[in-house]
Amino acid sequence: MIKAGIIGSTGYAGQQLAWFLYKHPNVNVEFYASHNYADIAYNDIYNNYYSYIEDKCVNMETAISKLSEIDVLFIAMPHGKSFKITEKALSLGVKVIDLGADFRLKSKEEYQQWYGLKHESVNLLSKAVYGLTELNREAIKKCNLLANPGCYPTATILALTPLLKNNLIDITSIIVDAKSGVSGAGRSANIGSLFTECNESIKAYAVSSHRHTPEIEQELSNASSLGDVKICFTPHLVPMNRGILSTCYSSLKKEITAEELISLYKDFYKDDYFVKILDGLPETRWVKGSNLCHIGIKVDTRTNRVIVISAIDNLIKGAAGQAVQNMNIMFGLDETTSLDIIAMAP
Template sequence: MFKIGILGATGYAGQQLVWLLYNHKEVEIVFLSSHSYSGYSFSDVYPQYDQFLQNLCIDIHNVEKKLVDIDLLFIALPHGKSFEITKKALDLGVKVIDLGADFRLKSSASYEKWYNLQHECIDLLPDSVYGLPEIHRENIKKAKLIANPGCYPTASILALTPILKHQLIHPNSIIIDAKSGVSGAGRKASIPTLFAECNESIKAYGVAGHRHTPEIEQETSKIYGQNITLSFTPHLIPMNRGILATCYGNLKEKCSQESLYKIYKDFYENEYFIRVRKNLPETKWVKGTNLCDISVCVDERTGRVIILSAIDNLIKGAAGQAVQNMNILFGLKETEGLEMLAMTP
C-alpha cells in the first residue's frame, strides 16, 4: 500500500481526489488537510462520507510533520500556494503531484506575467513533468514532481495533438472556444457563480487573457515543433461539471473526414481513456469519468477542421488525471480506481 496525503482536500478537486482514492485498492489516505476546515471531520464538510471516512482535517503545520509518513503528496491549492510545501516534501523524498498551476509553465517569466506573482521555486521547473499521460507517460514514470494539467488545457491539447503531430494545420490559425461547468471556479463563495447569477445565462470570461492560454501554447508548440500562438476563449455555463472544447484550424491541404478520423483513431488506439467518436461529444457521456471523447469534422467549404472534445473538468481535468499520474508513477495498473462510466440520466 502506498501512503498519500492530500493538501486542499475540501475544495472540489480535493474532494474528488478523496472520492477516487477512497475506492483505490493500492493506496492508504494518511491525512487530509484543509485551511478553511482545520479540526473538522471530513464527513462534516462532505456528509456523504459519514461512517465511512472520519479523518479530521489538519492544518499546514501538521502536514509538515506528517510528510515523513507518506510516499506521495497531492496538492490541490490555488496558484502561489504550493512552493514552500513542495520543496519540503521533495527534500524528504516525498513525490508531489500538484493540481495547481505553480509548476505547469516551464518559463518563470511567463508564470510571473500571466499570474502576476513571483515564482519561488525556479530551480524545480526543469525537473517538473507536465502530467498529461497520453503525451508524457514515459517522463511521468521517472518524475518526482508532476504538474497536473489544467482542465481547459487537457481538453484542448488532447483534441489538437494528433493533427499537430501530423502538421496538417497552419499553427497560428488555431482558435479554441471552450465551455465549462460552474465547479471549474472552485468552492469559494463568489458572486459570479451564485445560482441566481449564472443560471439561465452563458458568458465568456478571460477573453484574450485567460491564464490557461500559455499552458496550451507551451504544450502544443512542443508537439508541433515550433512556437504556436492561438486564441482561447472560455465560457461559463450553468451546469455543475463538464467541459466542451471546440477547436478550429485552417488545413494546409485538402483532407477527407475519413482520413482525419483514421489519424485520430490510430493515434489514440491504445489509450484507454480516449474515445474517438463519429458522433459529436457531449459532456453527459463523460460526466463522472476519466474519459475524454473526441470527434473531428472537416468543413470543406472553408478549408477548416473542427475538433471537439468533452471531459469532466473535476476528473480527467483534475483529480482523475492526478490519480492516473499516480498510478503511472508507482507502476500500478494505469486504470486502477478510474474504470467508471457515466451515470444516466
C-alpha cells in the same frame, strides 16, 4: 500500500481526489489537510462520505509534520501556494503531484506575467514533468514532481495534438472556444458563480487573458515541428456543475476527409484507454463522472477548416482523475486502477 496525503482536500478537486483514493485498492490516505476546515470530520463537510471517511481534517502545520510518513503528496491549492511545501516534500523523498499551476509553465517570466507572482521555486521548473498522461507517459514513470494539467488545457491539447504532430494545420489559425461548468470556479464564495448569477445564462470571461492560454500554447508548441503556436482562446461559463466542451478550429494545409482524420486519431490514441474517438460529436453528459475524454472531428470543406470537439469532466480528467492516473503510472500500477468508471446516465 501507497501512503498519500492531500493538501487542499476540501475544495472540489480535493474532494474528488478523496473519492478516488478512498476506493483505490493500493492507497491509504494518511491525512486530509484543509485551511478552512481543520479539526472538522471530513464526512461532516461532505455528507456523501458519512460513515466512510470519518478522519478529521488537519491544518497545514500538522500536514507538514506528517510528510515523512507518506509516499506521495497531492496539492490542490491556488497558484502561489505550492512552492515551500513542494520543496519540503521532495527533500524528504516524497513524490509530489501538484494540481495547481505553479509548475506547469517552464518559463518563470511567463508565470509572473500570467499569474502576477514571482516564481519562488525556479530550480524545480526543469525537474517538473507536465502530466498530460497520454502524451508524457514515459517521463511520468520516472518523475518525482508532477505538474497536473489544467482542465481547459487537457481537453484542448488532446484535441489538437494529432493534427500538429502530423503537420496538418496552419499553426497561426487555431481558435479555441471552450465552455466549463461552474465547479471550475472552485468552492470559495464568489458572486459570479452564485446560482442566480449564472443560471439561465452563458457568458464569456477572461477573453484573450485566461491563465490557461500559455499552458496550452506551451504544449501545442512542443507537439509542433514548425515553431511556437499561438492560439485565440475564449472560455465560457455555462450553468451546469461539471464538464468542459472545447471546440477547436484550424485551417487545413491539405485536403483530407473527416473519415481519414477519425482514422488518424484512432491510431494516434490506440494505446490510450481513456481517450475515445467518436464517429459522432461528444457531449459533456457522456463523460460526466468519468476519467474519459471524448473527441469528435468534422471537416468544413467550404472553408477548408477542421473542427475538433472534445469533452471531459473538469474535476476528473481535468483534475483529480488525471492526478490519480499519473500517480498510478509513477508507482508502477495499471493506470486505470480506481478510475475505470463509465459515466452515469441520465
